[in-house]
Amino acid sequence: MRRVSVCAQDHPGRPQGGACIFELASVPVHGPNQPLRAYRLDRVLDSHYFDTRPRQLCQNMILMMESTVPDxxxxxxxxxxxxxxxxxxxxxxxxxxxxxxxxxxxxxxxxxxxxxxxxxxxxxxxxxxxxxxxxxRSKDALVAALLQDGTERLVSYTAHLMGKESTAARRARRWVEGVFSQTREDMASATRALLWNAGAIGADPASGRHAHVAPLAALLREPFADLGSADPDLDASLVTHAALGKISEYVFRGVTPTRAEIDHIVEFSLRAVTTDRVTAPDSNSTE
Structure with missing residues (x-):
């Protein structure tokens, strides 16, 4: 039981203008989560006078509710x-x-x-x-998911290659080698077929064929910044777009770039972010 002092207009036995102390009996409120508990007035315990004339008069019965949501x-x-x-x-x-x-x-x-x-x-x-x-929701949505899955795998592989190098120029070279791995004979047919099917999706950056640019470009931002790029985000995005366009050309032609072509692509990428011509570092190991 709980006790509360309230004003109770017209309650039997209450003097005019007085207040009563009531004893409240707990009444569960049933519901899906039983969030509340109601109380009904059980009996009058005591009353005393006070002036309630300036205030809004209370009702004879009061419903009190309290939160009873358990943890x-x-x-x-x-x-x-x-x-x-x-x-x-x-x-x-x-x-x-x-x-x-x-x-x-x-x-x-x-x-x-x-x-x-x-x-x-x-x-x-x-x-x-x-x-x-x-x-x-559609086959296009599945193709978009395949592009995303392939991009995440490529980003992971390329980041692994870049992590082996200590200089920005060599990390940039590893990036080129990583993304152009899609042109290898053992991967080109799958890449070509997926890109061909992705052509029907459109260019929606949220779910279409360009969604893979940003995560690949993000890998280049730090090396380009270390090399002195004035805008590493923009430079990384430009180089990524150029690289992916060239990859598409290679896979649809059915050819794999030579080492000399890879060197040229690396040099092109480095020239985009440096004021002086930078010679592409040689690769000391093959993957």
Whole structure:
């Protein structure tokens, strides 16, 4: 029980203009989360006089509510729900990976002769159309995801190469070698097919074929700044756009750049950020 002093107009036994002390009985309020608890007036315990004439008169009954939300951040129900969601998330991630792998294989197999249908990709993954559309709104969305996945792999590989070098010029060379690895014979067919399919997406930077520029350009920012670039962000973006355009040309021609061409591309990139001509450093190791 809780006690509270309130003004109670017209309550039996209360003198005119007085106040009463009531005993409140707890009344649970049922609901999905039971966030509130109401109280009803149980009985009058005491009353005394005071002047209430200037104030708004109170009602005979009062509903009081207080927050009763318990800390359920780690109770049994929440833990079981988290376990269920974790299992569901793992299952969804597995489905998405199967769709990505199947799409990559089917797109590479089709090459530039035809664009695969959703039904082809779903069949290769051994999943259903419902599963496909649970994760992707369209085939274009799947192709955009493949571009993003490929970009993240390329960024990781290129960053690994750059991390082996101690000078800015050599890190810039490693960057060129890393991104142009997409033109190697063992990778060119998949790169070519994916770029050809990505051509139908458009140029939306949020989900289209240009979304891969920024993370690759970010790798060049620090080396370019160390080399004295007045605007390393802009220079890195310009060099990245130029490099990716040249990569596209190489893969659609079906050729791989020679070492001399790689050297020239490195020199071009370094000249973009330095006032004097910089000779491209030689590579002491091959990957």
């Amino acid at each position: 359920r951040s780690n109770d049994v129900a929440v833990r079981i729900a988290r376990q269920t969601l974790a299992k569901q998330e793992a299952g969804y991630a597995g489905d998405v990976q199967r769709l990505l792998d199947a799409a990559r294989d089917v797109i590479t197999r089709c090459g530039t002769d035809s664009r695969p249908r959703v039904a082809d990709i779903v069949a290769a993954a051994g999943l259903s159309n419902d599963t496909f559309y649970r994760h992707f």
